[in-house]
Amino acid sequence: MSVRRIPKPVLVLAALVAGAVILIVVQLAKGAAGPVSPTLLRPCVPRAAFTGGGLSGVVQRVVLEGLDGAACKLGTTREELVLSLSPSSNSQRLDRKAIEVAIRAGLNEAIDAERRQGNIPAFLVPTLHQLVEKTPFDKLIRGGVALGNLIP
Amino acid sequence: MHAARSSLGVAVVAAVVGIAFADSSIVVLALPQLYGRFDTTITGVSWVLTAYNVAVAVTAIALVLFVHHLRAAVVLASGILLFLGASIACAAAGSLEFLIAARCVQGVGAALLLAGALPVLVALTGSAAAAAGVWTLAGTFGAALGPALGGVLTELFDWRAIFVAQAPVAAAALLAVRAAPEAELAEGWRPKLRQTIPANVCIGLLFGALAGVLFLAVLLVIVVWGYSPIGGAAIVSVIPVATLAARPLERRLEPLYAVCGGALLLALGLVALALLPSSAAVYVVVALLFCGAGLGLSVPFLSRAALDTRSDLPRTGTLTIGVRHLGLVLALGLIAPLLASSVPAAGHRAELRATAVLLDAPISLTTKLPIAYDLVGLFKQAQDGEVPDLAQPFNAHGARNDETLASVRDELVGTIEETITRCFRPAFFLSALLAALAIPVALLFRRRLVA
Numbered sequence: 001m002s003v004r005r006i007p008k009p010v011l012v013l014a015a016l017v018a019g020a021v022i023l024i025v026v027q028l029a030k031g032a033a034g035p036v037s038p039t040l041l042r043p044c045v046p047r048a049a050f051t052g053g054g055l056s057g058v059v060q061r062v063v064l065e066g067l068d069g070a071a072c073k074l075g076t077t078r079e080e081l082v083l084s085l086s087p088s089s090n091s092q093r094l095d096r097k098a099i100e101v102a103i104r105a106g107l108n109e110a111i112d113a114e115r116r117q118g119n120i121p122a123f124l125v126p127t128l129h130q131l132v133e134k135t136p137f138d139k140l141i142r143g144g145v146a147l148g149n150l151i152p
Numbered sequence: 153m154h155a156a157r158s159s160l161g162v163a164v165v166a167a168v169v170g171i172a173f174a175d176s177s178i179v180v181l182a183l184p185q186l187y188g189r190f191d192t193t194i195t196g197v198s199w200v201l202t203a204y205n206v207a208v209a210v211t212a213i214a215l216v217l218f219v220h221h222l223r224a225a226v227v228l229a230s231g232i233l234l235f236l237g238a239s240i241a242c243a244a245a246g247s248l249e250f251l252i253a254a255r256c257v258q259g260v261g262a263a264l265l266l267a268g269a270l271p272v273l274v275a276l277t278g279s280a281a282a283a284a285g286v287w288t289l290a291g292t293f294g295a296a297l298g299p300a301l302g303g304v305l306t307e308l309f310d311w312r313a314i315f316v317a318q319a320p321v322a323a324a325a326l327l328a329v330r331a332a333p334e335a336e337l338a339e340g341w342r343p344k345l346r347q348t349i350p351a352n353v354c355i356g357l358l359f360g361a362l363a364g365v366l367f368l369a370v371l372l373v374i375v376v377w378g379y380s381p382i383g384g385a386a387i388v389s390v391i392p393v394a395t396l397a398a399r400p401l402e403r404r405l406e407p408l409y410a411v412c413g414g415a416l417l418l419a420l421g422l423v424a425l426a427l428l429p430s431s432a433a434v435y436v437v438v439a440l441l442f443c444g445a446g447l448g449l450s451v452p453f454l455s456r457a458a459l460d461t462r463s464d465l466p467r468t469g470t471l472t473i474g475v476r477h478l479g480l481v482l483a484l485g486l487i488a489p490l491l492a493s494s495v496p497a498a499g500h501r502a503e504l505r506a507t508a509v510l511l512d513a514p515i516s517l518t519t520k521l522p523i524a525y526d527l528v529g530l531f532k533q534a535q536d537g538e539v540p541d542l543a544q545p546f547n548a549h550g551a552r553n554d555e556t557l558a559s560v561r562d563e564l565v566g567t568i569e570e571t572i573t574r575c576f577r578p579a580f581f582l583s584a585l586l587a588a589l590a591i592p593v594a595l596l597f598r599r600r601l602v603a
Contacts, residue, residue: 009404013413013449020420020442023435030429036501036570038508038563056516064511079507 043071043078058119062110069106074098100137107132161276161328166286168232168325169269170294171318172262174301176205176480177366181303181374181381182311189311190248198488201367203252205481207259208266212474215267216345219466224271229329231264236322243315263473265325266291270459270469275333280465281456287469288455289399291476295362296392296444299370303385348468350597351457352475354411357590358450359476360483361418364583365391365443368487368576369425369436376572377431378541390437394444399452407453407602411594414450417442419587426580431569450590457601483586491579498575503531505567506542513560519549542568 006014041047047068050061064078071081081099111128114120120128179186179200187197219227238258245251273283305313366388374384402410421442428435458472459465510524526545533540543551546561594601 009401010409012401013405013409016442016445017413017416017420020417020424023424023438023442024420024427027424027427027429027435032427032429036505036567036574038505038512038567040504040508050512050514052514052516056518060517060520067511077504078511079504082507082511083503 040077040079043068043076058114061119062107062114065110065113066103066107069109070099070102071106073102073105103137104132158276158278161331162273162286164321164324164328165228165269165273165276166290167321168235169266169287170290170297171321172208172235172266173291173294174298175258175262175318176208176295176477177201177298178302178314179311180299180367180370181384182306182314184375185306185311185381186248186251190251192248196248198484199252200248200255202481202484203255204259204262205477205484207256208263209474209477209481211260211263212267212470212477215263215470216467216474219267219470220464222466224268224275224466225329226268227264228268228272229326231261231266231268232322232326232329234258234261235265236261236319236326239315239318239322243312243319263470263477266473267466267470270465272329274465276328284456284459284465285452288452288459291455292395292447292451293392295359295476296366296395296447297389299366300385300389300392303370303374303381303388307381307385345464345467345471347600348458348460348471350593350600351454352472353593354415354590354601355451355454355458355472356475356479356482357586357593358415358418358447358454359479360486361422361583361587361590362447363480363483364422364487364580364586365418365425365440367484368491368579368583369440371491372573372576373433373436376576377433377569379433387433387437388440390440391444391447394441395448398445398448402449402452405449407457408594408598410453411450411601412591414446414448415587415590415594416446417449418446419584419591421446422580422584422587426577426584428573431566431573446587454601479586483583486582487579490582491576494575494578495572498572502568502571505571506564509560509564509567515557515560519557523549 050057050064052060067078067081071078074081076084085099108129111120111125111132115122115125183197183200186192186200190197235258238254238261241254242251242258245254270283270287273286274280277283277286302314305317370384370388373379373387374381379387398414402414405413421439421444424439424442425436428439455472458468458475460468506527510520510527513520523545526548527542530540530542530545542565543561546557546564549557551557551561
């Protein structure tokens with residue numbers, strides 16, 4: 001009984017097809033099917049705190065936790081909330097008054113959380129709460145670019 | 153002496169055939185420059201590309217009705233003259249409307265010259281089969297070479313150089329036509345055209361898939377990943393290289409294996425382009441190699457099957473020119489809206505992810521805020537459809553000497569590129585589907601194809 005041999009050109013073609021399939025498999029293994037990083041986290045679920053030290057670290061931690069709290073109240077993500085603050089953004093427009101209220105509440109909760117962890121001295125907390133209540137967030141947001149120019 | 157003159161004539165006519173096919177995609181890498189020069193929309197600038205292909209397809213299909221009644225040398229010469237004049241007009245265009253109109257005329261000229269070139273090549277080579285081989289090779293190689301050639305000319309000179317460079321080749325071809333012996337072909341209506349339909353359907357599908365390879369890959373590499381036209385040209389130049397490299401294998405394969413295997417390789421290459429895991433050029437290069445090899449395996453045999461070299465070369469040749477460009481135009485008509493519809497949502501997802509990267513970046517507020525404002529400013533300044541240089545604000549604030557800042561920069565640029573790259577996925581999959589559809593058509597009509 002003779003076995004029919006596969007012609008060499010057909011074997012080369014099969015090798016090429018196998019090479020293309022291997023390329024696809026390698027790409028899938030390298031994350032082509034997975035989500036693009038970073039994934040946007042749900043704001044109502046606690047996330048790892050910002051790790052920076054010093055005053056800048058504390059301020060950023062308060063702001064980020066405050067944004068999370070505000071986004072949770074508004075039913076959106078932290079990133080969507082930040083983008084919706086920019087007048088030029090295509091992001092879904094949220095009610096400005098609701099944003100202001102949510103941001104104030106979020107920041108106050110974040111200040112309290114930082115105090116409980118000992119990152120903010122207790123005597124400063126009432127002043128910071130007052131600062132949050134008095135800060136004209138809407139005007140600050142609209143004048144953001146000018147403010148940014150003041151920072152070296 | 154006569155043989156040398158004939159060889160030179162064949163080479164020049166083959167060159168002008170290659171250029172006419174290359175023109176389908178030659179301006180792809182110049183589109184961003186044209187977009188800036190004429191202050192237009194993406195749709196507006198895309199007509200520089202589409203107008204040519206529509207003009208070739210319509211003219212060629214109309215020519216099928218009467219091309220066999222015309223003298224091939226006259227058709228070729230008039231085509232070259234139109235093509236030459238229109239190329240010069242394109243190079244001198246002062247407005248987008250004029251450029252698009254000149255591209256239409258260039259397309260009409262290309263259809264005439266491609267139709268007339270076949271019989272003239274028969275006269276020059278002395279064999280219909282040899283002529284069909286030269287014409288097919290020049291066409292396949294030209295179509296695959298187009299973007300790379302246009303990219304190099306655009307970066308070295310200007311987009312106008314693309315059209316200026318075509319003029320001497322067209323002029324030389326005109327001289328070759330004058331010296332060519334009269335083409336003697338059997339003429340008159342023959343019921344052979346129907347025989348070529350399966351091969352032409354396969355060619356139309358494969359050229360539709362080629363639109364995905366050429367236009368989507370180029371757009372991705374240049375516009376989204378920010379490669380220069382020469383860098384983009386270097387990447388897409390692997391297509392013609394692989395097309396040529398596949399020729400020896402194509403000759404040794406049985407036709408059905410070559411067609412189905414080639415279409416499968418093209419489809420798999422497009423699937424690989426759809427599933428890019430990152431914006432690393434190496435994946436694109438390897439995927440394009442498979443696409444080029446697929447074209448090199450499938451198109452030559454299909455082209456021979458689409459040409460009736462025994463009795464009806466002018467009409468079958470003209471029909472296949474029309475079908476190729478029709479495939480390109482129809483695929484562009486499907487791919488462009490699909491891509492356009494997914495870009496805005498992808499752009500927003502990219503903005504959200506970039507915001508997440510910046511918010512969580514382990515850098516000081518005094519660096520983070522100015523970079524954020526600079527990024528907002530860059531997006532405001534960027535024209536519609538343009539991805540700004542997002543690394544620039546980071547570099548301006550010391551990313552070159554600060555590892556942490558450099559890693560934030562790379563993460564932000566990477567997430568934006570990756571998100572936009574993913575939105576090309578449906579369009580690449582659609583192109584892969586077009587290539588894959590050629591396989592059942594070839595299998596279904598295998599007897600007629602092989603006959």
